[in-house]
Amino acid sequence: GQNIDQPTEMTATEGAIVQINCTYQTSGFNGLFWYQQHAGEAPTFLSYNVLDGLEEKGRFSSFLSRSKGYSYLLLKELQMKDSASYLCAVRRTGANNLFFGTGTRLTVIP
């Protein structure tokens, strides 16, 4: 099986930086995804890591350490529209299914 943990809720201030952590335990790791989901809407793809290191995409960056079973999503220059749930999901070798964490609900305050 797989176990994916991420904080339930976080609050951060507009313009600041926030880091959302995700730890996982799985056999046959084959990539980690981050999705953003606004309330009542579909999850949308943010980032993908399969090798160790940092992937940067504008204001969003994602980091992976396979040996530690650890990833984080870094959001810079926070905007009010970044208030959403952020889902960490792991893919296993041999399957194209994603196993999601419970999501981290981020609230950006003025």
Place this chain on the structure above:
Amino acid sequence: EAGVVQSPRYKIIEKKQPVAFWCNPISGHNTLYWYRQNLGQGPELLIRYENEEAVDDSQLPKDRFSAERLKGVDSTLKIQPAELGDSAVYLCASRQRDTDYNEQFFGPGTRLTVL
């Protein structure tokens, strides 16, 4: 390009009634997924199709849930009879093989309330 389309967006039924959800994936996407998302949780896979073949339905409660993907395009998910615990958002997602990330694209979901 149109995204994943789902209907209806909302459905309220009484327990023991049947219900069906429809999904139209992104054109050209071979793989189609149905997920269930409970409040405050991440999506959980119910079934995955590769074209018209259900290749992973291990998490589908087969006593009351069924799905089909005729002609390998649109898909329907059915619950009969519905129970109170089936209240959730049912998400459809699709994926095109052999892209850079093989990411899944999600539809807006159907929010089911069973009374």
